[in-house]
Amino acid sequence: MLLATGVLTTFSQFQVSGEASTSFVKSNDGISQYSFDDGRGTFGWRLDLFADDVLTDDIAFLSNFRMLQDEVPHIDLMAIRISDIAESGVSLQAGEIDVPFGNLSDDRFPMTNPFLGLPLLNEDVTSLCASDYKIWTLNPEYQIVGDGVHLLDQGLYDIGMKVYGDIGIIHYEIALTNGMVSTTGTYSPGGLNSHHGIGKVVRLVVTPMTGVSVGASYANGPFMKDESETINDNEGTPDTSAFYGISPDHYLQNILGADLRYSAGYFEFTGEAIHNTWEYLKGINLSTFGYTAAAKYALTPRLSAALRVGGVSFTTIHNIRELTPTFRPVLYSGKWDHDATRIEGALAYKFTRGLIAKGGYIINRTYGLPKDPVDNVLFIQTVLSFR
Amino acid sequence: MLMNTLSGRRLVVPLLFVLVSLPLALHSQGKGTIKGTITVSGSDDVSREIVRGRSLNRYQEGGGDSDKPLPPYALSEKAVVYIESVPGDFTPPALHPVLDQRDMVFRPLVLPVLVGTTVDFPNSDPLFHNVFSLSQAKEFDLGRYPKGEKKSVTFDRPGIVSVYCEIHSYMFATIVVLGNPYFTVPDEDGNYALRNVPSGTYKLSFWYGRKKVQTRTITVSAGETTTANFAE
Numbered sequence: 001m002l003l004a005t006g007v008l009t010t011f012s013q014f015q016v017s018g019e020a021s022t023s024f025v026k027s028n029d030g031i032s033q034y035s036f037d038d039g040r041g042t043f044g045w046r047l048d049l050f051a052d053d054v055l056t057d058d059i060a061f062l063s064n065f066r067m068l069q070d071e072v073p074h075i076d077l078m079a080i081r082i083s084d085i086a087e088s089g090v091s092l093q094a095g096e097i098d099v100p101f102g103n104l105s106d107d108r109f110p111m112t113n114p115f116l117g118l119p120l121l122n123e124d125v126t127s128l129c130a131s132d133y134k135i136w137t138l139n140p141e142y143q144i145v146g147d148g149v150h151l152l153d154q155g156l157y158d159i160g161m162k163v164y165g166d167i168g169i170i171h172y173e174i175a176l177t178n179g180m181v182s183t184t185g186t187y188s189p190g191g192l193n194s195h196h197g198i199g200k201v202v203r204l205v206v207t208p209m210t211g212v213s214v215g216a217s218y219a220n221g222p223f224m225k226d227e228s229e230t231i232n233d234n235e236g237t238p239d240t241s242a243f244y245g246i247s248p249d250h251y252l253q254n255i256l257g258a259d260l261r262y263s264a265g266y267f268e269f270t271g272e273a274i275h276n277t278w279e280y281l282k283g284i285n286l287s288t289f290g291y292t293a294a295a296k297y298a299l300t301p302r303l304s305a306a307l308r309v310g311g312v313s314f315t316t317i318h319n320i321r322e323l324t325p326t327f328r329p330v331l332y333s334g335k336w337d338h339d340a341t342r343i344e345g346a347l348a349y350k351f352t353r354g355l356i357a358k359g360g361y362i363i364n365r366t367y368g369l370p371k372d373p374v375d376n377v378l379f380i381q382t383v384l385s386f387r
Numbered sequence: 388m389l390m391n392t393l394s395g396r397r398l399v400v401p402l403l404f405v406l407v408s409l410p411l412a413l414h415s416q417g418k419g420t421i422k423g424t425i426t427v428s429g430s431d432d433v434s435r436e437i438v439r440g441r442s443l444n445r446y447q448e449g450g451g452d453s454d455k456p457l458p459p460y461a462l463s464e465k466a467v468v469y470i471e472s473v474p475g476d477f478t479p480p481a482l483h484p485v486l487d488q489r490d491m492v493f494r495p496l497v498l499p500v501l502v503g504t505t506v507d508f509p510n511s512d513p514l515f516h517n518v519f520s521l522s523q524a525k526e527f528d529l530g531r532y533p534k535g536e537k538k539s540v541t542f543d544r545p546g547i548v549s550v551y552c553e554i555h556s557y558m559f560a561t562i563v564v565l566g567n568p569y570f571t572v573p574d575e576d577g578n579y580a581l582r583n584v585p586s587g588t589y590k591l592s593f594w595y596g597r598k599k600v601q602t603r604t605i606t607v608s609a610g611e612t613t614t615a616n617f618a619e
Contacts, residue, residue, distance in 0.1 A: 013439045054439045057456060062445055077445075098446065105446045210533035211515050263515060265530035301519055301528035353521055353551055385556075387440075 017387035018049040021110040025379045032375035033125050034342075034364040044069055048109055058083045062093075076108075076157045094161035096191070100173035100203040101156055101181050101217040102272050103259040108155045114296050115360060116379040120310035120342040121274060121290035122152045127337045128278060128286060133230045133248070135286065135336050137317075139325045149182045149223065151276050151290050151312060152255075158184040158199065159191045169208060175201040180223045180253050182276070194225040195249030211264050217257040223278060224248040230281065243281065251279040266298040286336055287315040302350045306360075311341040339367040354385045418586045418609035425466055425577040425593065426618040433496065433596035434460055440557020441491050457490055461575060464495030467563055468579050468617070469570030471590040471602065477568050479503035483539060486550065486560055488516045493550065493560035497594055499570040500562060502545050509537035517553040524548050524564055549597075561597055593617035 022045045029039025036042070049065040064077040079095035104122070106112040117123055128135050128148040135148075160177030177199040178185035178192060188194035199221035207213045228248035229240050240248065259272040271293040278286045294308035314337040322332035346360030362377040438457055479501050487494045489511040500506060508518045510532055518538070519528040524546025529538040531554070542548065542564045552558035563570070569589075573579040584607045592602040596619075605613050 013435060015439055015443075052439075052443055052445075054442050057442065060442060062443070083442075108446070210513065211531060263531050265532070266528070268531075298528055298530065301521060301526050350521060353549075 012053055012055050014051070014053045015387065016049065016051050017385070018047060019109055019111045019383055019385045020048075021046045021381055021383040023116070023379055023381040025116070025377060027377040028374040030373040030375050032364065032366060032373035034340075034362075034366075034375040034377065035373070036377055046110065058085075076155055088165075089167075090163055090165045092161065092163050096157055096159050097162055097175065097177075099156040099158050099160075099177060099181060099184070099199075099201055099219075100162055100164065100175050101201055101219055101255075102152060102257055102274070103205075103213075103215055103261055103270060104156060107270070110381060110383045111356065111385045114304065114306035114346050114348055114358065115294075115308055115344050116346075116362070116377070116381060118154055119272070119292035119294070119308065120340065121272070121292055121312060122150065122154050122156070124290070124312045124340060125150060126288070126314075128280075133224055133228050134323070135280070137320075137322050137332050137334065137336055138330070139323075149278075151274060151288055152181050153179075153184045153186070156181060156184070157186070160185075160199070162201075169206055171205040171207070173201075173203040175199075175203075177201065177221075180221045181219045181255055182253055182278070183223045188225060194227075195222040196226060196247070197222040197249055197252075211262060213261045215257075215259040215261075217255075217259070219255045220252060222249040222251065223253040224251050253278050268296045270294050282320075284317055284320060285315075286317070288337075289313045304348050306344075306346045306348070308344040309342070310344075311339070313339045335368060338369060341365045341367075355382070357382045419584050419607035420612040421468075421470075421581040421584055421591065421605065421607060421615055422612055423468070423579055423615040423617065425462070425468070425573045425579065425595075426616070427462065427466075427577070427595070429619060431460075431596075433465065437492055437557055437559075441555075443557075444555075457492060460494070460496055462577060463572040463574065465497055465596055466573050466619075467497050467499045467570060467594040468573070468581065468615075469499055469563065469565055469592055469594070470567060470581070470584070471592055473567035473569055473585065473587075473589065475567065475585075477501055477566075479505075483507045485509065486518075486562065487511055488518070488552070488558070491555060491558070493552075493558055495572075496560055496596065498560065498562045499572070499594075500542055500564055501568050502564055502566050503541065503543060504564075505539050505541040506562065507537050507539050510534050515554060516558070518550060519553055520548050520550050522546065522548040525562075528553075559597065561594070563594055591615055593619075595619045 024043050025036045026041035027036035027039055047067040051063045053061040060081045062077055062079050062081060066074040066076050075096060077096055077098060079093045079097045081093045083091040126148040158177040158179050160175055162173055162175035164173040180199040185191040201219040203217040205213050205215040226249045255274055255276040257274040262269040273291040276288040280286045290312045292310035296304060296306040298304045314335045316334060317336050318333045319331050321329050323329055343363045344360060346358055348356050348358035350356050359380040364375045366372055483505050484498055484500055485507050486498050487509055491512060510516050513534050515531040515533060517531045524544045525542050525548045527540050545564050545566045548562040548564060550560045550562060569581050569584055571579050571581050586607055586609050588606045590602050591605045593600045600619050601617055605615050607613050
């Protein structure tokens, strides 16, 4: 509307709001990536600060700052939004945006998320190393602890731009980003583009009736950095020639996702499934299937209960030259990472509209190991929202 | 959309006057009248806050009508004048006042009702809303329901009930549940009148937006008109 009329009615309204949360988390001790603080019971805090400015009906600035304990603050969102450009129904966001893949929505934040963290498919760290792009199938330190890329990178923020809008019951979003959904710009210096391509993301959501939305997402793009190195099979040292003469940034990730959200009365359900393929060396594809399903029910105006299940499953690779932890080359056949499942249960109690307490238990299972690492987690969290 | 909203408001506001007048007619032994004018000179921070929250809507796909301009609240939708306490037993109205969910906001912003009154909460937006309150005077959660459906709540204790939508956190309204029927809303010029008020000395309050602005002590005498002006 603004661009159509050329009229700028400035009524800039700056707003700071946010959520502060404190938690106590106790997991089992173990080397698993799912154990927390080496099994020590520990207190923690998190602050999500939203600083937004609504310039006009059509133009807004959105930002999220996430701070955890004494870590450096993370800037998740820093976007300029122009809505309904020239009354076309098309809106645009540019800057650090939320990548339109899946249906995380407001569950990124502790006030809305009935659980402690994100779904397993957003949190699981694979053994496909982010530093040297080697899957290290024979190195338990990487396979179990996890030192690689995510399937979906946690809250899914990246630098780029997206256009979106609605056509009837269909909502569409198209985004271009510096990184990919597994390796967002967060992992490159300054968040800048680290290869010669860009991530391309498309999302469609159909709302056939109120309370039901069915989404499909697709993303494609390079997931390695241009200067990436991998381990030379013969010498055990980092070497870009191991990409067989092709620039690392020509290896692509393809990921397809489907999701469902249903709610009615006091019940909410969200589900998501993804199939993910990373092009790897020598024509080998590393594929993964991941899923999550969560249900929430409001038992009373103050008390709600939630249950979530999730899993990740990895494909089998055959006769790939791998390195032992001592860099001895061997031929490996088997799953390229360990399948895992997670079951989470939680209760939340609203003291007031802006103050909740929640507690829950997380059961993690990792398969394909001689013994499942004991890595269950108990958590209690209080969340205060302010504006 | 604008026409729909305006016609909806045309229905709601006269209905409110009728609901206010009905109990008063039953108690026509009242002897005096309170009249006055409400002056609002400051900026409408409440509406600004709602518009701002409504337009942010950062992660929800399909924001409904949140991109469309919001028709401003009429004065009758956000201001109430009421007597804090009047002795007697009063019968709640059979007609249900309406707190509508339309254009991604609650309308009116402030709804005065007599204890025992049942309020209807229709959803007029093409998406789910969820009306809930954790207020001491009334705790309820109506769950999620779609356009065209309405749910109702009977307010059986006096007090202030803050109403929210769980899905759209910027949405709020206040239901002022009173133990007597001597309350009213101003017209668009800010004029209000409480008729047939029994003689006596009362505390007269003015509610605007989301807070009580002022309370003053007044005396109503038989056959006379007492003037009480308020300003925000």
